[in-house]
Amino acid sequence: MVPTILVQYLLLVCLVCFPATEARVRHYRWKVKWEYKSPDCYKKLIITVNGRTPGPTIVAEEGDTILVELEDNLLTENLAIHWHGIRQIGTPWFDGAEGVTQCPILPGETFKYRFVVDRAGTYVYHAHYGMQRVAGLYGLIRVSPRHPEPFSYDHDRSIILNDWYHKSTSEQAIGLSSIPFVWVGEPQSLLIQGKGMFDCSKVTELGVCNTSNPECSPHVQTVVPGQTYRLRIASLTSLSALSFQIEGHDMTVVEADGNYVEPFVVQNLFIYSGETYSVLVKADQDPSRNYWISTNVVTRNRTTPTGLAIFNYYPNHPRRSPPTSPPPAPAWDDVESRLKQSFAIKAHQGHIIKPPPTSDRVIVFLNTQNTINGYRLWSVNNVSFNLPLTPYLIALKKNITDAFDQSPPPDGYDFLNYDIYSVANNSNAKSSNGIYSLQFNTTVDIILQNANTMNKNNSETHPWHLHGHNFWVLGYGKGKFDMYNDPRKYNLVNPIMKNTVAMHPYGWTALRFRADNPGAWAFHCHIEYHFYMGMGVVFEEGIERVGNLPSSIMGCGQTNTFHRH
Amino acid sequence: MVPTILVQYLLLVCLVCFPATEARVRHYRWKVKWEYKSPDCYKKLIITVNGRTPGPTIVAEEGDTILVELEDNLLTENLAIHWHGIRQIGTPWFDGAEGVTQCPILPGETFKYRFVVDRAGTYVYHAHYGMQRVAGLYGLIRVSPRHPEPFSYDHDRSIILNDWYHKSTSEQAIGLSSIPFVWVGEPQSLLIQGKGMFDCSKVTELGVCNTSNPECSPHVQTVVPGQTYRLRIASLTSLSALSFQIEGHDMTVVEADGNYVEPFVVQNLFIYSGETYSVLVKADQDPSRNYWISTNVVTRNRTTPTGLAIFNYYPNHPRRSPPTSPPPAPAWDDVESRLKQSFAIKAHQGHIIKPPPTSDRVIVFLNTQNTINGYRLWSVNNVSFNLPLTPYLIALKKNITDAFDQSPPPDGYDFLNYDIYSVANNSNAKSSNGIYSLQFNTTVDIILQNANTMNKNNSETHPWHLHGHNFWVLGYGKGKFDMYNDPRKYNLVNPIMKNTVAMHPYGWTALRFRADNPGAWAFHCHIEYHFYMGMGVVFEEGIERVGNLPSSIMGCGQTNTFHRH
Structure with missing residues (x-):
């Protein structure tokens, strides 16, 4: 008979060592195509990955290999995808920057991106060819660590922020490269996890805008009272710098672009296109109601309505509107507040x-x-x-x-x-x-x-x-x-x-x-x-x-x- | 002194032999790009060649070599152009059919098409990649003979017919390849030499449709009374079969797809997408007025208005509307008349x-x-x-x-x-x-x-x-x-x-x-x-x-x- 103590020892070895040594290959098969979607209730042609925008989240552990077999189904358009924040050590040819590291992927072709995610953290991916990112091809990469992190939480969640235009990508690009110059203007909506809400009463054409379309029902983050959430927030806006708030809740910033941050608390998180942050949020408010998640344009004189989602305290109904108005947006031209946040972001003491x-x-x-x-x-x-x-x-x-x-x-x-x-x-x-x-x-x-x-x-x-x-x-x-x-x-x-x-x-x-x-x-x-x-x-x-x-x-x-x- | 007779002889040699032996290279440089245009007064993004649609006419003599340096400026879209009717003897790789004879041309790249136009006649060119032809990339190729033709005329003119949609090429293509299937429907306009006239009162959006835009002023064919015109007519419709009339004028069909036809007379010429005809028209009517050139959809239950242009008798003002109504369109479902024309087209006696x-x-x-x-x-x-x-x-x-x-x-x-x-x-x-x-x-x-x-x-x-x-x-x-x-x-x-x-x-x-x-x-x-x-x-x-x-x-x-x- 094997002594119990030995069995326990072996089990311990398995639990401790195995996950730390076995890097896996995470295999994704993606079809990219044009589809009609209504992210903010306004129907237009957008680029989807496997029918979705944002695309699928890549979930991996540090050291894993990501293999994405990417099929371009864009009819006459080429494609390239950049893995934003991944350093591509040893695989510079898979950075996905068309014209810099690769030729574009042709319609009908399948391209295999294969690279190692060598560091834990929150990253994103998006089209990196022409202005295709604007058309909706973007998503999140979540790499978990093999070693303890300098903070703790009960649940891991993520949100991608974006701004959204109703003109097609071609129309925008042609305006920018015309004489006279035609600027794209401010976005029509802000999207939280791919969902926004345009005021359809402004659209006269029939069948184009429908606020009861489930594709534009507000994003819901359901939380259990008393629990702590790590919320990974990424911005992939085409233009806008954003503020991000969860009504009545403090956010403790703990990660920036995959790097641990010496924690600091904000009510408003300012986030610029291409940035990612992790914040810790404790569901410590009155649990009998829901709260607004809101985002607003900053740095430019905003004309775009506040983007809204619902911070849903379980067991309230997830669609139940909060009883209050969304929190006021910060002044768009308050540079000092944004500078203050920039200065506040330092490396975590134990991870310098x-x-x-x-x-x-x-x-x-x-x-x-x-x-x-x-x-x-x-x-x-x-x-x-x-x-x-x-x-x-x-x-x-x-x-x-x-x-x-x-x-x-x-x-x-x-x-x-x-x-x-x-x-x-x-x-x-x-x-x-x-x-x-x-x-x-x-x-x-x-x-x-x-x-x-x-x-x-x-x-x-x-x-x-x-x-x-x-x-x-x-x-x-x-x-x-x-x-x-x-x-x-x-x-x-x-x-x-x-x-x-x-x-x-x-x-x-x-x-x-x-x-x-x-x-x-x-x-x-x-x-x-x-x-x-x-x-x-x-x-x-x-x-x-x-x-x-x-x-x-x-x-x-x-x-x-x-x-x- | 050189005897006059010898000089005359040498001149004769030059005139007779030189043109018949010296094949030339016709060199074109084309930039293809997306541009806002209003061919039927409705503004949309279309594909132009050197800023134009229809693109430049290629003019050559039989035996000449055509060299087209084609620059793809379509942002993220590839391109290929087919030289429709040119047999590409010895150069099958320059036929321009993407997927059949070549890979697509990438954005930013310049592709050189080089081929011989070995036979006189009326041909066309157009995009042959995805459904790009629908976006407006098309034009005429006119190859003149080195030997006498079996008919004579005073002037050589051409007209390209097309049908025109307001939805973008992508929107149309995505509908066709969707479940459920979304059919493109009937065209909004018919274009004669790239110009049509949409009823802008149907458009509510501001700045999109303007009937006084010079881009959609009707095409004018100016003729001198008593003279005979060879009119080369090509159809590059996306969908429609067409009838073509010149009010009050007979047309004698003399060429079809570059082949001489035993002449026959029509009032209505039926023409299908991809066909070309030459007809002879004598300006033998009352010269004190202008006449309608008209085209209508046949073979499908038409909802598209008649396409109109002006057959302008010099010196009447070219914009002066004819005093009469355009001639009535033939019944769309009169298969017999169309069959009759098909049967009537035989090789010219001397050119069988x-x-x-x-x-x-x-x-x-x-x-x-x-x-x-x-x-x-x-x-x-x-x-x-x-x-x-x-x-x-x-x-x-x-x-x-x-x-x-x-x-x-x-x-x-x-x-x-x-x-x-x-x-x-x-x-x-x-x-x-x-x-x-x-x-x-x-x-x-x-x-x-x-x-x-x-x-x-x-x-x-x-x-x-x-x-x-x-x-x-x-x-x-x-x-x-x-x-x-x-x-x-x-x-x-x-x-x-x-x-x-x-x-x-x-x-x-x-x-x-x-x-x-x-x-x-x-x-x-x-x-x-x-x-x-x-x-x-x-x-x-x-x-x-x-x-x-x-x-x-x-x-x-x-x-x-x-x-x-």
């Missing part, structure tokens, strides 16, 4: 990854609006970015030197003379697909410098997203970055690491990252319209260390030349 | 190309509507056609045997038992991408057999178009084709050659062609919606004689494997 104390290179990115050949564009250091036909990763690895402009864009601007508070002429602006080469394993500082747009007394908020890396957020400031004094104020003690960060109006944001991930990586404003209008750059590092490129990423530009590997 | 007296193979194509897995489709011999990912031409030439179903579809149907007059069950219908292999240099007969649709007492008219060949039209008949008796009635004396021919309701049409053009060639109903729903087949012949494929047609399916040549 120290940044290198100095950097090897500092690049300052002046963000401006320009007119080039009559087109309204965004520029970085007076260069408006456009994508080449042959993706950078392939061109670099295969040494195709005529695939893109070989002269790199500038590392700075005319610091002395440029007035960030006035409408600049920027007559020397140009379009280019030149990129930044970073020396492998060096430390790079990026200073995002905001300025006035082409409208007087106007400076916008831009969330910048870096592919393939996390960066440390070293600091934020107002006005023009002072190359000599501002770095002394950097937080080198407990800076948060993120993949997306806001640059505030007339301000600057300082980032540091290690160029330690061989590949070609986009860094761009996550406002879909701004990236489309040229607000981005590409970094390359350690290309000689990139492995053999899969043939599946070929098929465009000069890539037809290459054999399968 | 005799068909081979017998054929090596007879293929009967039963045309039916079916439901397969809940989808409404069209089938040929119970097989609904779909395109493979790897174009046939490449798969065949490179011997990729898993690129498409290697079992050929049937050469016939259950002749004895199938009732073409009833709604058939067709429960054994299937979808396939199998194709017909034709022995090189053999003679093939095709019998197009019509039947009842899925609606009682309904049989439609279908214009079938063959790529890469002209065929002889041997006969038309009513009811079920009689394999033993009907061939005896074939016209083997002076049959017209065409590339597109109508199959009339509950009738059959017999064609003969020589399988003498190495390549893979689509043969399909030219109604865009019907081909999209599977109404087509592909023939292959003499693949071993096809030259090296250009790498520019690669990039999709399994074609990434191949090096450039």
